[in-house]
Amino acid sequence: MKKHNFSAGPCILPEEVFQKAAAAVRNFNNDNLSILEISHRSKPFVAVIEKARKLVLELLDLKDQGYQVLFLQGGASSQFLLTAYNLLQKKAAYLNTGTWSTKAIQEARLFGELIEVASSKDKNFTYIPKNYSIPKDSDYFHCTSNNTIYGTQMKVFPEIEIPLVCDMSSDIFSRKLDFSKFDLIYAGAQKNMGPAGTTLVVVKEDILGKVTREIPSMLKYQLHIEKESMFNTPPVFAVYVSMLTLEWLQDLGGITFIEKVNQQKASLLYGEIDRNPLFKGLVTSEDRSIMNATFCLNDKRLNDRFDALWKEADINGLAGHRSVGGYRASMYNALPLYSVQALVDVMQELERKA
Numbered sequence: 186m187k188k189h190n191f192s193a194g195p196c197i198l199p200e201e202v203f204q205k206a207a208a209a210v211r212n213f214n215n216d217n218l219s220i221l222e223i224s225h226r227s228k229p230f231v232a233v234i235e236k237a238r239k240l241v242l243e244l245l246d247l248k249d250q251g252y253q254v255l256f257l258q259g260g261a262s263s264q265f266l267l268t269a270y271n272l273l274q275k276k277a278a279y280l281n282t283g284t285w286s287t288k289a290i291q292e293a294r295l296f297g298e299l300i301e302v303a304s305s306k307d308k309n310f311t312y313i314p315k316n317y318s319i320p321k322d323s324d325y326f327h328c329t330s331n332n333t334i335y336g337t338q339m340k341v342f343p344e345i346e347i348p349l350v351c352d353m354s355s356d357i358f359s360r361k362l363d364f365s366k367f368d369l370i371y372a373g374a375q376k377n378m379g380p381a382g383t384t385l386v387v388v389k390e391d392i393l394g395k396v397t398r399e400i401p402s403m404l405k406y407q408l409h410i411e412k413e414s415m416f417n418t419p420p421v422f423a424v425y426v427s428m429l430t431l432e433w434l435q436d437l438g439g440i441t442f443i444e445k446v447n448q449q450k451a452s453l454l455y456g457e458i459d460r461n462p463l464f465k466g467l468v469t470s471e472d473r474s475i476m477n478a479t480f481c482l483n484d485k486r487l488n489d490r491f492d493a494l495w496k497e498a499d500i501n502g503l504a505g506h507r508s509v510g511g512y513r514a515s516m517y518n519a520l521p522l523y524s525v526q527a528l529v530d531v532m533q534e535l536e537r538k539a
């Protein structure tokens with residue numbers, strides 16, 4: 186049987202996606218060629234990337250609103266740099282909610298004045314700062330919707346007049362939001378959309394072209410838009426598997442459906458963390474992420490016993506990030522509810538035996 190996979194990223198994908206992707210490696214599109222050996226400009230692949238773009242806009246409810254969809258390389262980490270390169274003329278405002286925000290800030294500092302509007306570093310990023318003000322003359326505001334490492338998630342986003350830029354790597358397609366409030370969304374595929382190797386960028390075209398600096402080709406959003414993500418060879422297989430995952434999500438009923446499942450999974454696990462006297466959650470309750478739950482044992486002496494129990498139950502990927510410790514259960518879209526139940530059963534077993 187397959188393991189219950191709580192890995193934070195690269196992460197679990199739907200079983201039917203693995204089956205279709207495996208088949209396409211042998212014989213794609215019934216052409217007796219592998220998806221790995223055909224031209225990225227061939228008709229069957231162009232159809233794949235077009236379908237992927239269309240699915241992104243449909244799922245996010247952003248059709249016909251001036252948004253462009255790109256599939257780039259270099260991970261979300263490259264977007265820390267590209268966003269600033271393409272948008273920062275004088276100054277930009279950033280909310281610091283964790284490791285990834287901190288890295289985004291570091292990169293943006295190379296391009297202009299940087300205003301950190303608020304930070305939760307004082308409490309090891311265990312909460313989302315609220316009631317901060319954003320200078321109106323900033324070129325844009327940048328935030329991280331879900332903090333993969335710490336397990337916090339933004340539930341509300343500021344109402345602002347300047348462009349809103351968001352790193353949604355670990356919660357894109359997991360919950361309903363008014364995505365039209367965002368001017369640029371980026372996400373490394375490997376958390377909730379597909380395999381590692383491509384990064385999704387959804388950008389409102391009218392925010393581009395406002396900086397005066399020269400931008401090298403590979404770093405220029407406008408050029409990638411013009412070339413429809415084919416300025417150079419796109420990550421063909423990663424785009425294909427992402428397309429399959431988006432198709433799977435669409436067939437299930439889209440974000441409206443998956444959000445309900447994600448809520449169920451999160452309630453089940455957080456319910457147990459709060460009920461079971463052996464465990465405690467690591468972040469402020471109201472800011473808990475429905476994707477990545479961080480928790481620990483009150484008595485560290487039980488860690489070894491707990492570790493043995495979950496490994497025995499075929500659970501994978503539960504160790505917390507090395508900068509936080511404890512445990513982290515990542516419950517991305519493709520993780521079934523019964524996997525969360527398997528984890529809860531183990532937590533209860535430990536309670537009985539402790």
Ligand SMILES: *Cc1c(COP(=O)(O)O)cnc(C)c1O
Pocket residue numbers: 194259260261262263285329331332333352353354355373374376
């Ligand atoms: C994983 C992650 C990143 C880094 O993504 P890479 O694709 O590895 O560069 C950035 N931001 C968030 C929120 C992440 O979870």
